[in-house]
Every structure is written in C-alpha cells, then in structure tokens.
Amino acid sequence: xxxxxxxxxxxxxxxxxxxxxxxxxxxxxxxxxxxxxxxxxxxxxxxxxxxxxxxxxxxxxxxxxxxxxxxxxxxxxxxxxxxxxxxxxxxxxxxxxxxxxxxxxxxxxxxxxxxxxxxxxxxxxxxxxxxxxxxxxxxxxxxxxxxxxxxxxxxxxxxxxxxxxxxxxxxxxxxxxxxxxxxxxxxxxxxxxxxxxxxxxxxxxxxxxxxxxxxxxxxxxxxxxxxxxxx
Numbered sequence: 001x002x003x004x005x006x007x008x009x010x011x012x013x014x015x016x017x018x019x020x021x022x023x024x025x026x027x028x029x030x031x032x033x034x035x036x037x038x039x040x041x042x043x044x045x046x047x048x049x050x051x052x053x054x055x056x057x058x059x060x061x062x063x064x065x066x067x068x069x070x071x072x073x074x075x076x077x078x079x080x081x082x083x084x085x086x087x088x089x090x091x092x093x094x095x096x097x098x099x100x101x102x103x104x105x106x107x108x109x110x111x112x113x114x115x116x117x118x119x120x121x122x123x124x125x126x127x128x129x130x131x132x133x134x135x136x137x138x139x140x141x142x143x144x145x146x147x148x149x150x151x152x153x154x155x156x157x158x159x160x161x162x163x164x165x166x167x168x169x170x171x172x173x174x175x176x177x178x179x180x181x182x183x184x185x186x187x188x189x190x191x192x193x194x195x196x197x198x199x200x201x202x203x204x205x206x207x208x209x210x211x212x213x214x215x216x217x218x219x220x221x222x223x224x225x226x227x228x229x230x231x
Contacts, residue, residue, distance in 0.1 A: 079199030099150030
C-alpha cells in the first residue's frame with residue numbers, strides 16, 4: 001500500500017521528486033508515476049497535468065494500478081475569501097465542481113446529476129494531519145474550508161465573488177474536486193491542500209516566480225510533517 005500524491009504541474013512536485021527515494025517509474029496515459037519512499041512513507045508521486053479530466057484519470061490509475069490507500073492533492077489555487085492572501089494555505093475539507101450545471105433540470109449548480117452527494121468531503125483524519133502540519137508555517141495563515149474546481153482559469157472578480165456567495169468557497173482551482181469525486185466513488189480517503197497565488201476578491205497578487213518558491217516551500221513543509229505523523 002502507498003499514499004498517492006498528485007500535483008498538476010511540474011512546479012508543484014519537482015522539490016518532492018528530489019527527496020524521493022525512487023524505486024520504480026511507470027508511464028501511463030502520458031503521466032509518470034514515481035514510486036518510492038518519501039520521508040519514511042511509501043508513496044506514488046505524479047504530475048497529472050492541468051484540468052479535471054487529467055486529474056480524475058490520474059487518481060483512478062493510482063487507485064487501480066498502484067492500490068494507494070489515500071490520495072493527497074497539492075498545488076496552487078486562487079483565493080476567494082476576502083481574508084485569504086498570497087502564500088496562505090487552504091485545506092479543502094469540501095470539494096465542489098463549480099462548472100457542473102444541470103440547473104435546467106432543477107439541480108443546484110455544482111451537483112453532479114444522480115449522485116448521492118452534493119460536495120465531496122475530505123477524510124477528517126487527513127484534514128487533521130494537514131492542520132497540524134500547517135502549524136509549522138509561520139509566515140502565512142492556514143484555512144480550512146471549501147475549494148471549488150472547474151475547467152476554467154478564473155480572473156473575473158464577479159465570478160470570484162459568486163464562488164463565495166454560492167458555495168462559501170475559500171479557493172478555486174482546476175483539479176481538486178475531480179480527484180475528490182474519483183476517491184469518493186472508490187471509497188479512498190483524500191485531502192486537497194492548496195497554496196494561494198492571488199485573490200481577485202481583495203486585489204492581492206504576487207509575481208509568479210516569487211510565489212512559486214513560497215508554494216513549493218509550503219507544500220514541502222506540509223507534506224513532510226503530514227507524512228511523518230501519519231500512521
């Protein structure tokens with residue numbers, strides 16, 4: 001058994017690959033699955049690519065081919081809540097697909113039709129591990145709340161405000177909720193952790209090169225502490 005760790009982009013996993021004691025490498029669906037030991041835990045580390053389809057396919061391969069017993073998704077997101085600023089971390093305890101819209105049939109926006117849940121809940125124990133790990137990040141704040149996902153890059157202030165009004169979202173990105181849906185359907189525990197790059201809702205932003213270093217540092221710190229405390 002192993003822990004699956006998914007990042008959408010190279011920038012989100014490259015520092016983890018440096019610390020990985022690699023055992024095997026397998027390419028499937030144009031994704032490179034790196035199996036080995038990371039800070040004392042058996043993991044499979046992979047870059048999924050951007051978007052919900054890539055992320056969902058990646059999660060299913062981790063479950064089917066590598067028999068992972070949990071999935072951690074790390075990466076970058078845009079802030080939604082007004083109190084969230086670049087460098088802050090959001091632990092997603094609830095994941096929703098904001099671009100799922102069958103409201104013409106009476107469904108609430110975000111509801112996957114004919115599914116028995118509206119949102120996808122991260123595993124409570126993994127959320128607690130992530131919260132404890134965030135205590136070692138002193139320069140930035142850590143929040144726990146809803147993350148919304150969709151196949152759209154959002155730079156519209158009104159849309160960001162709508163995410164907050166409609167879903168109570170803390171952050172938005174392009175992969176987490178699809179990973180969450182796959183894990184939910186397979187009954188595999190998961191958690192989504194995101195470093196915030198900007199927030200159109202409060203006008204806060206940071207240049208990408210500066211932010212990338214912050215995001216990588218935060219992800220590395222959180223995962224190191226999570227893995228060292230997980231049983």
